[in-house]
Amino acid sequence: MLAEYATPLTFIALGAVFAYSFYAVLIAGQLSLGQAGFASVAAFSAATLAPSGDDVGDVPALLVAVVIGMAVGALAAVVLGLPTMHLRGVYLAIATLGFAEAVRVVLLNLEWTGGAQGLGVPRILTVGMAWTALAVVAYWFWRMGRSRYGRALEAIREDELAARSMGIDVGRHRLAAFVTAGAVAGLYGVLFAYYVRLIAPGDFDFSAAVEGLVTAVVGGSTMFLGPLLGSGFQTMVPEIQRAVGVEAGWIRPFLAGLLLLVVILFLPGGLASLIPRRTRMPSSVGGGEDGGTSHLAARRHPTPGETVVSLSGLGKEYGGVHAVRGVDLEIGSGEVVGLIGPNGAGKTTLVNMISGLVPPSSGSATVLGVPVGRTPVHRVAAAGVSRTFQHSKLFNRLSALENVLVGAHLVSRPTFLRRLLWLPSARRDERASLEHAARCLQRVGLGDLAGNRASSLSYGDQRRLEIARALASDPSLLILDEPAAGMNHVEAAGLSELIRSLARGGLTILFIEHNVGMVLETCTRVVVLDFGEVIASGTPEEIAANPAVIEAYLGTADEEPAAGSIAEGTLADPTGGGAHAMPPDTRTPDAVTNVDPGSAGTLPPPDTTPRSAT
Numbered sequence: 001m002l003a004e005y006a007t008p009l010t011f012i013a014l015g016a017v018f019a020y021s022f023y024a025v026l027i028a029g030q031l032s033l034g035q036a037g038f039a040s041v042a043a044f045s046a047a048t049l050a051p052s053g054d055d056v057g058d059v060p061a062l063l064v065a066v067v068i069g070m071a072v073g074a075l076a077a078v079v080l081g082l083p084t085m086h087l088r089g090v091y092l093a094i095a096t097l098g099f100a101e102a103v104r105v106v107l108l109n110l111e112w113t114g115g116a117q118g119l120g121v122p123r124i125l126t127v128g129m130a131w132t133a134l135a136v137v138a139y140w141f142w143r144m145g146r147s148r149y150g151r152a153l154e155a156i157r158e159d160e161l162a163a164r165s166m167g168i169d170v171g172r173h174r175l176a177a178f179v180t181a182g183a184v185a186g187l188y189g190v191l192f193a194y195y196v197r198l199i200a201p202g203d204f205d206f207s208a209a210v211e212g213l214v215t216a217v218v219g220g221s222t223m224f225l226g227p228l229l230g231s232g233f234q235t236m237v238p239e240i241q242r243a244v245g246v247e248a249g250w251i252r253p254f255l256a257g258l259l260l261l262v263v264i265l266f267l268p269g270g271l272a273s274l275i276p277r278r279t280r281m282p283s284s285v286g287g288g289e290d291g292g293t294s295h296l297a298a299r300r301h302p303t304p305g306e307t308v309v310s311l312s313g314l315g316k317e318y319g320g321v322h323a324v325r326g327v328d329l330e331i332g333s334g335e336v337v338g339l340i341g342p343n344g345a346g347k348t349t350l351v352n353m354i355s356g357l358v359p360p361s362s363g364s365a366t367v368l369g370v371p372v373g374r375t376p377v378h379r380v381a382a383a384g385v386s387r388t389f390q391h392s393k394l395f396n397r398l399s400a401l402e403n404v405l406v407g408a409h410l411v412s413r414p415t416f417l418r419r420l421l422w423l424p425s426a427r428r429d430e431r432a433s434l435e436h437a438a439r440c441l442q443r444v445g446l447g448d449l450a451g452n453r454a455s456s457l458s459y460g461d462q463r464r465l466e467i468a469r470a471l472a473s474d475p476s477l478l479i480l481d482e483p484a485a486g487m488n489h490v491e492a493a494g495l496s497e498l499i500r501s502l503a504r505g506g507l508t509i510l511f512i513e514h515n516v517g518m519v520l521e522t523c524t525r526v527v528v529l530d531f532g533e534v535i536a537s538g539t540p541e542e543i544a545a546n547p548a549v550i551e552a553y554l555g556t557a558d559e560e561p562a563a564g565s566i567a568e569g570t571l572a573d574p575t576g577g578g579a580h581a582m583p584p585d586t587r588t589p590d591a592v593t594n595v596d597p598g599s600a601g602t603l604p605p606p607d608t609t610p611r612s613a614t
């Protein structure tokens with residue numbers, strides 16, 4: 001019975017192994033077609049270098065060939081990956097396809113490969129061996145999925161910039177994924193060679209690469225079972241055709257193309273996305289004497305009053321536009337600094353420079369001892385900077401809890417290799433990360449929505465999820481870019497209280513907000529930017545009474561009152577150039593207005609309660 005289906009079953013396994021080499025990079029959002037090249041160099045190298053089965057026995061010969069093939073595939077991936085890992089999307093696909101084609105042409109013209117005639121290889125692989133190899137590969141990706149490394153790759157796929165801001169070294173992770181793809185493609189090349197008896201460079205051409213990619217995409221790149229489902233489908237179609245007596249050769253490529261279209265249009269996660277993805281919630285939060293925190297990496301925080309941010313003459317110019325100029329600012333540990341100013345004043349550019357996303361054009365900035373501008377974003381994050389974004393940058397296809405787990409990257413311990421060996425310490429560390437993430441979610445009031453996809457949350461909840469994700473790294477400096485956008489007054493008041501409680505815990509917070517009432521209520525200090533320059537800095541009381549700020553927000557006395565009204569959501573141009581309209585964004589009407597309706601048109605009284613920086 002099995003013998004009858006041995007060939008299709010072997011090809012399902014081989015196709016799935018090859019598809020896993022695409023899955024290995026698709027999971028990190030990379031589109032590569034170089035796997036056909038890796039497979040061919042691996043197949044020809046192993047077939048030439050491995051000892052004969054007659055000398056050492058069939059199984060040892062195959063094992064040596066597998067080791068050679070995987071090493072050659074991985075090495076080829078390093079050589080190709082180092083210069084190409086900065087490429088994205090279709091550019092990476094074209095570069096890697098160029099590599100695969102170059103390999104094919106070279107192998108075609110070498111004598112020892114047998115050229116177009118091909119190279120004879122003994123058939124050693126059996127259906128059992130093929131499925132064993134597939135099981136090992138699938139196991140690798142299964143155990144990778146819920147590890148810190150696997151989550152980091154998914155985060156890179158979902159939003160590379162946000163992943164960098166969570167402290168993930170994107171370049172290193174992408175290269176690691178590419179090398180894994182090379183090794184798995186090498187494995188496929190060897191298994192294929194030791195099954196089909198004769199290999200030729202043409203077996204690893206463009207169409208083979210596309211078939212591997214289609215199998216992985218149709219199967220799905222968001223779940224480890226995807227390549228197996230894709231390969232099963234691809235291999236079984238001709239078998240079913242044969243069984244029902246329809247042997248037209250065009251049916252399989254036609255169906256594969258059709259399915260690819262359907263998947264891309266209606267099922268972006270592939271066939272595997274039909275299988276519900278479980279989010280594992282910790283059964284209890286805060287179990288153990290220390291709440292599990294001893295299994296998280298400890299971080300050093302600045303002592304109270306220590307300088308956290310030091311900016312000197314900081315400026316940023318975009319082709320003649322001075323987004324920020326000559327900003328001098330010192331922020332001490334435990335301060336809550338509000339950054340306000342009209343649209344286009346340079347607030348986001350300033351915090352982007354502080355978090356290392358944008359290099360300054362002039363001046364210098366030191367944040368938590370790190371010279372930002374010359375330091376990669378993930379290192380700035382590792383120094384203790386965490387942030388949210390003006391426009392939410394969540395990992396949309398991940399659950400709320402998984403988003404926060406990625407945020408905990410810097411405090412979580414690597415678990416992948418220990419997960420492969422089922423070591424109990426890996427489970428303990430993971431549990432600690434899960435509980436920590438669940439606590440962060442509860443802190444922002446999203447405990448009940450842990451299993452929901454980030455993209456399915458309401459706008460206000462998405463803003464809170466971003467805050468939970470930012471908190472998960474146990475930062476020393478938290479930067480919030482318009483955190484109350486999309487929140488109603490009750491939610492904004494809750495957020496204000498959360499920010500104050502975080503500061504009481506010693507966290508330094510810098511936040512941009514158009515809701516001036518909330519800023520005055522929440523901050524220990526307010527900095528006002530206009531046209532890229534600091535026009536005022538002081539306590540909320542000083543800012544509320546500052547004539548330059550009142551002028552910037554309410555317009556000059558001789559202007560028409562309509563020219564500037566906080567409540568109307570317009571900010572007067574202090575140069576007399578008229579009002580800057582608030583951006584026509586997705587904020588709710590409540591959030592667009594800057595103060596409570598009850599105090600429309602006036603700055604609300606500042607909170608004079610002294611706050612502890614400890």
Ligand SMILES: Nc1ncnc2c1ncn2[C@@H]1O[C@H](COP(=O)(O)OP(=O)(O)OP(=O)(O)O)[C@@H](O)[C@H]1O
Pocket residue numbers: 318321322323341342343344345346347348349350390583
């Ligand atoms: N990448 C960029 N390229 C060119 N100009 C830019 C870029 N980023 C910002 N700017 C310009 O720099 C100025 C400051 O923009 P920025 O977004 O920092 O202001 P903002 O105070 O955060 O505004 P908003 O409140 O609307 O978010 C604007 O004139 C903007 O057009």
